[in-house]
Amino acid sequence: MAYQDRILACNNGSRENYLPFFGRGQQLGWIRKDRLERLSGFPDIFVVGGQQVDLHAALFDYDSATAAVDYALRVMADEGLIQGWRDERYAVAERFSDPAVFSIERAGCPFLGIRSWGFHLNGYVRKPDGLYLWIAQRAHDKPSYPGLLDNTVAGGHPEGLTLAQNLIKECAEEASIPAHLARQARAVGAISYLYESPQGLKPDQMFCYDLELDESFTPIPADGEVAGFYLMPAQEVMEIVRDTDRFKFNCAPVLIDFFIRHGLIDPDREPDYVGLCEMLHGAPPV
Amino acid sequence: MAYQDRILACNNGSRENYLPFFGRGQQLGWIRKDRLERLSGFPDIFVVGGQQVDLHAALFDYDSATAAVDYALRVMADEGLIQGWRDERYAVAERFSDPAVFSIERAGCPFLGIRSWGFHLNGYVRKPDGLYLWIAQRAHDKPSYPGLLDNTVAGGHPEGLTLAQNLIKECAEEASIPAHLARQARAVGAISYLYESPQGLKPDQMFCYDLELDESFTPIPADGEVAGFYLMPAQEVMEIVRDTDRFKFNCAPVLIDFFIRHGLIDPDREPDYVGLCEMLHGAPPV
The missing domain is CATH 3.30.750.160 (Transcription Regulator spoIIAA)
Incomplete structure (x- = not known):
């Protein structure tokens, strides 16, 4: 793959x-x-x-x-x-x-076929031997995509909140990330895709956030939607994304965007580097 | 604008x-x-x-x-x-x-109407009061776009070199950035556009690089293509890009991509944040 x-x-x-x-x-x-x-x-x-x-x-x-x-x-x-x-x-x-x-x-x-918005946040840690990512595993009793791997925190966008407010709320609920840390998350772009499920068409747009965390901080599941968090070397996450379907489908592009922005994919070696950038941000009409 | x-x-x-x-x-x-x-x-x-x-x-x-x-x-x-x-x-x-x-x-x-490739590198400095960008001003006697502002280093891609090799070469020629620093530049994505000039159609793709520099380092023009380098607060660069045409046309999207990736544009405030991401990476067919 x-x-x-x-x-x-x-x-x-x-x-x-x-x-x-x-x-x-x-x-x-x-x-x-x-x-x-x-x-x-x-x-x-x-x-x-x-x-x-x-x-x-x-x-x-x-x-x-x-x-x-x-x-x-x-x-x-x-x-x-x-x-x-x-x-x-x-x-x-x-x-x-x-x-x-x-x-x-x-x-x-x-x-x-209504477009919905949401955000995905990748929490990461800079160690001497490279970047590590905090990967969530979805609860095994969650109705959608149980047990699959996920970005550190992610959520659909409810009416009436700003992105920043929703991010702080979900960081607390899903990962016990306190507000003062969640506020340090940095908006870094957005990805678009056109997914068809048995329920219908999803022309979704996801806002992407990075949150650099100190090695001393550990996210902890709070609301039962997450089974656990694992700090994985980015290189290992890259292999899991590329070679397996262990991640929920729409977490993969968010991670690929992370790999690109952090220089983990080399444009001299990736055969269709520009194509990847184009595909991530494709513009499906609503 | x-x-x-x-x-x-x-x-x-x-x-x-x-x-x-x-x-x-x-x-x-x-x-x-x-x-x-x-x-x-x-x-x-x-x-x-x-x-x-x-x-x-x-x-x-x-x-x-x-x-x-x-x-x-x-x-x-x-x-x-x-x-x-x-x-x-x-x-x-x-x-x-x-x-x-x-x-x-x-x-x-x-x-x-041949597609050409190239790279644009933004050198930046992290100061206590925020990000600063090293902005080049093109030489006043340069045949193309004389006197306009430019990314720190940029160059078309000659046959026979890798991107990494060309980047090291141009960093030395244009800005006296030594190879050991240039090697720390991080590929962070690519932008595509379809520009028409009196010479014809340019369906170009530009590889974007970030290079974080220490406050003690100053780029120096070496080959006469650059009149000077200026360390500007990112906030000031954002205003120049948005409100003036002082930058060479294809430096603006590279900078806008930088602003997005570094969290300087707020998706809660920018009316068409997702549209910006889509436009930067649009896929003009060759």
Whole structure:
């Protein structure tokens, strides 16, 4: 395997089987064609056309759109079409900084192909023999990707918080990293990918953070989502990413970006170094 | 102005007025349509079709292709169609790591829309009050972009050297940075852009390097290409990049990438943070 394959695995989505979903002039999502018939059963909410689906124009403000979409999603969840309701609200917009057109239950995002945002943080330690990374292992009873390896801290982006606030919250909850340390985390870029799961299309964007930690600090699982943390030499992490699928799929590109930014991948030796950089930051349209 | 505008300025090229140029199954360049007639005057070298231009199939090896293209370029340079002959050889390939299909005089690259590679290095100093960057000012008698600000060291990639070798060479020539320091430079990614100049299309890719320098070290111009070096607070460089065109156009994206990787741009405040990341690494086809 190669790093390229790991990034391709995050970009397994094709827009062929989907129609774009628009609301208030923004492209907000992608609707799978086999869901059009069911959605046309909510004609006051979803206007299903031949080329696109539109949020009904009468839902012209945040509150009415939020309430209407929520109603439809709850009906379809009761019908078993949407699984894993979490009672977590995500903002729906074309760009992260745009005002939300409406908000949505997190489990509804892939059903409507809504872009979601989140952050991934790599905690690392500089030792005399090189960089080490704090790798999390996901809890074995976690519903999604149990037991797989993960970045030190990661989380989806809930409505109403800034990235910095969410990062501090998740650092405490997942890894017992105190706020004064979490505040030292450095935003270092963002990766985009277009992933297709049985639930639908995920045109996600993840903000990447680095946090240099002192050798004396050890992250400790706090909320039961993490089984344990392991301090691994970056060279070993590189091999695991490249040669195995032990990491959750979307942690691999975050790590590859880390390897590139920290000079661990040599452009004189990596056959498609520029291609890696391009793939990591590819721009899947919402 | 915004950072986005600086990146757009590097991506002013459109492929509309060009035909793709193929050689031995690889896409090697882009030929401007108003040059097709002249190129068809070399029927044993350039096969001009309606949809593309092909390197003649008889030029099946590196040496014959190199000699033939060189002959045509010299004829056209004598006719005044190609300016600024430098006697520098660039390798021609679809990807940096691919074996070269032929080599070409550097001045011929934009004439045939050949991708060229190079590196840009940002030397920086960590002070108690933040990061500082060593900014070069280009010599006032330099033929290209005289007097503009530039990254600490930058250079096109000549045939036959590795990136590491070229970096050490240029660090010495342009900034008197000794090899033992230059070797500490860290590859941190690559940026791509599609620039159109009066000479033709430049689908360039630049490898980016960071070099952390001690406060006691001062780069010194050595080869007359640099008028002087200035240690500027990163915050000041950010303002110059954003609000002025004092930097050579393709230094701006390298600096914006530096600002992002070093956490100097805040994703909670920059309206299109993800878009910036995408634009920097966009994938212009050769």
